Amino acid sequence: MKKMIVFFAAGMVLGLGFTAWNVKGIEASEVQRGKDIYENKCQMCHGPKGNGNGPAAAAFNPKPASFTDPKFWKQKDINKIITNTIEHGHGMMPPMGLNPDQIKAVMDYIAHAFKPGS
């Protein structure tokens, strides 16, 4: 009986550890996926540093959003705003043609990479 409990507990620990490692691996790959999408689709205007100063942004009026600006993240329902803008476009920014998984990946990336305090 004791052996069974120890065996079961060891299995639980190993299983949880494996799951945690796997989740971390999945999260890392999701961030990488978001980074790939950002570099391919967003960086041109929003810049490699997320400050709205990409190569195409010089003549934009208004400028592309800066993800390093705390005011950007303080907007009400910011996640909804970002999703809506990526889906439908806003001003000079056209709809980006991303599916929901891709939108989530790139949102996770910009929050991870550029949000002040992240």
Place this chain on the structure above:
Amino acid sequence: MLWKMLRTTWIGWVLIGGWMLFLPPNTHALPSFARQTGMSCTTCHTMWPELTPFGRFFKLTGYSISKSTKPYEFPPPLAGLVQLSFTHLKKDLPRKSIEDNWATHVTSTDNNVLSLPQEMSLYYGGRIYRHLGAFVQGTFDGAENDVMLDMTDIRYANTTTLWNKQLIYGVTVNNSPTLQDVWNSTPAFGFPYAASPIAPTPAASTIIDGTLDQQVGGMGAYVFWNNMIYAGGALYRTTDHGITKILGAGTTVDMETDGIVPYWRLVLQRQWRKHYLSLGTFGLTADIYPEGMHHGPTDRFTDIGLDTQYQYIVKSHIFTLHSTWIHEYQDWNASFDLGNTAKKSGHLNTFKIHGHYTYRSPIGDFGGSAGFFSTTGNKDILLYAPGPADGSRTGSPNSNGLIFELDYQRLEITNFLSLKCSLQYTLYNKFNGSHSNYDGFGRDASDNNTLYFLLWFMF
């Protein structure tokens, strides 16, 4: 035999189209502008070649926006185009009026024509160095069986500020008035974006509406302030000889201009949320020798145009409306003395309005268009003389009708291929002055009704 070929070809096109419908979309960018920026074609285009606000911005900034940190593109931004088409006229044209060659296949009744290809083009499309970019097209024209330098626009653009607002400024060398324009409500990139190479068209058109394409070359400059006001101009001269000759390479100059041809453009635009509206004016003045002449007196044409464009763009739905009106004042100073016109002066008015809806789906973009066109002008029995199929019994140039089009567009099928299919129907109410027997030889306006199917490959 042609019908057998046509049936086989149709089956092939349907199979190709079916295969392409079910290919998964590829997020890699192409052709050359998309490859250069890393962005999808739909970033710049609604239903190709119509531009989005970002597409207009890309062109205004000299085709030079790039994902590369280098000052040049490598490999060079090259692209290509192949157009295959089928034309059906309601009534056959006079015998042998269409030249049958290896690319143009005519049935025995002269009202069905396969153009394989209608056109093949190679492009340099993108950045040359830093802020210098180009859109240069070399074309094989299947109907003419000829090779030529086609649309050419080489431009330098940069940005600064004026009164604390962004200012884009640029210079352009090009070979077609309105080619440098970024709106789809001016002739060079206006609707219809493709048309049958052999169908009859009304006898009269304004000089600015394609007549001077590659017949002139020149240089212009423009500014675009605060994403609101655009002002530009250009000076053209003939490509028959001199410094601009290269811009007409491969083109026979049969409309030689005398001296400088000034062109102007002014646009006011406004973007709010998902809506876009522009109002503009454009025009030019040209002194042109009568056809076949290269010296002596000239005729003078002054064209003034008004245009407007509205766009509504969201994720899956796009609606566009274009309208263009051009007034041309004609001074037949030279042609009247030669006996080519009955009057010393005349006028021409053209009006077009076109609406288009596009639905973006995971398997491609589906769209439909409806347009109305009208040409009116003064009668001139010598200028618009009777003649089989292309003449006027009454001496009037008046024509009008409707164009309907269905489109399917599948961009970025693979890394190197995009496709657009169009089915277009042009319906004439009046042609060269009359509804019936317009040419004096028994042909009615509706006899020129045209069904046109186009496969447009881009790579």
